Amino acid sequence: MTRGGGWKWAAGVLAGLYAAVLGAGYLAPYDAAEQHREAPLVAPQAVHFEGGRLVVADAISGRKVAVRWFSGGHLFGVEAPAVYFPLGSDAFGRDQFSRMLYGGRISLMAAVLGALVSLGVGLAAGLLSALGPVWLDALLMRAGEVCLALPWLYLLLGVRAFLPLALEPDTVFVLFVLLAGMLGWARPARLFRGLGLSLKQSGYVEAARGFGASRWYVARRHMLGELKGVLGTQGALLVPQFLLAEVTLSMFGLGINEPGVSWGTMLDVVREPAMLAMHPWMALPAMLLAPVIFCFQLCADAMAG
């Protein structure tokens, strides 16, 4: 498949998205936990253009108020006591747009960190397998097969089952990154092992060995460079998987939990389709998944090719 420079757009979109969630404090009009109980479950609100200014309806009174830019440390907003929810509000009257930004921070960061952990573990295990003693190779590969043999979601949930249910959101974040990373190491490890084995036979590695270079010198000096492209591709493929894992776990109340916010926690509403049918905008965070995955895929394809 030739897609030309499509990946540049994809990388740009992803960079923009990451910048947006990191800058949530400025871009989001409200704090993720800020409640406006007078205005629960408000549908996304339209913006009107009147007299050279952007005008919106106050979510509580319905009166028209002007959008204020660059005020109060936020990019935009309306003057309190009026409230404005660009993408609607949830059952507690919390701004969905702000929560999507703050939640994306957790979801997207957890995905990247999880991918980094599993790449690191996978690289170490793969190179140990390829260059280390035979028994270690056998042990690592069998362990990897166990991780691969189980459906990942059941595996992740099975491990999650034995951690305390009520955890601080920060603790869950760290645990998720570590757990997901530890469980996802097997596939990259197999790949790196195969590459390591084939590199081991290549002329320049054999020559280096002949000059008396140690295995770890060879791994560091000659193999890592060759593996860089594969590392990038694998990373771009792993991030969306971990993103989905976080969303799925949190959606079922087993990942990030209140008062923390992630795309997964925002989506716990999907477990009640009747509720979702009345307030469909609550599913908006799910809609973000498709473009994010697509962009990561374009980047992975570009790095592979």
Place this chain on the structure above:
Amino acid sequence: MTRFFARRVAQAMLLLVVVSAGVFALAALAPGDYFAELRSDPRVDPAAIETLRARYGLDRPLAVRYGVWLGEAVRGDLGVSLAYNMPVTELLAPRAGKSLELAATAWVLGWILSLALAVGAAVRPGGWMDRTTGWLVSGLLVLPEVLLAPVLALVAARTGILRLGGFELALLALTPGVAPVLLRHGRAALKEAAGAAYVEAARARGIAGRRLWLVYIFPAAANPLISLFGMSFAGVLSGSLVVEAVTGWPGMGPLFLDSIAGRDFYVVVAVTLMMAALLAAGNLAADAMLYALDPRLRRPQ
């Protein structure tokens, strides 16, 4: 032949023992159990809690519990659900049936669809089928169950075209997730086989059409596909959990989530083990097929 399979079966058994031991060991690290909540209730006598824990064997050391459980599991008794107060096997059987019904249908459907499309793509490389399937792979990859299931549930709840909790809805949400991986690999394998030198040679000898595909191309392309057999089913089972929980299909998924939230120890262990057993069985079936199709495996080394 018997040695080949004896080794594979032994490996599968070992896998099940390792998984069950791992799950039990994790339980040892976990704080609290099903009865922990009772402890915060001042009306409940601590001695009564201890009696309850003793009845379900939760007071014994981990190794003993695992030994006892393993002995009973071998005889088909997977323990007792603490929340439902009934044998785990009785609780799981109907739900596992429902899960399998859904997952197997989606899986078979996914295989048929992807193989048909892959053949279409391989017949004329660079043709419109080839290009379409290429886009279809990326298109379907960006529609994970987590996205598709809520959207379909939403459509079902709003329009009533599909029934929530119905088979069609669950199937529709699950099948698209199966296809892309199979389609991508199937397409690559068939294309590679169709472009091989011996296929060219066969064509030169005047072999064409159905005979060329059935005798020369498929057997050569089957190998990498069969190794996808077990893994693709693992993927379907993971997706099935999400789909079941969102669309309301009464399979193992919702029960598993409830048992995790409720600390229903034996149910969690049984479901995890059942998944491992299913996968082990799938891989054994794949091995048997490989053995039947690949003469290299039959040759004594």
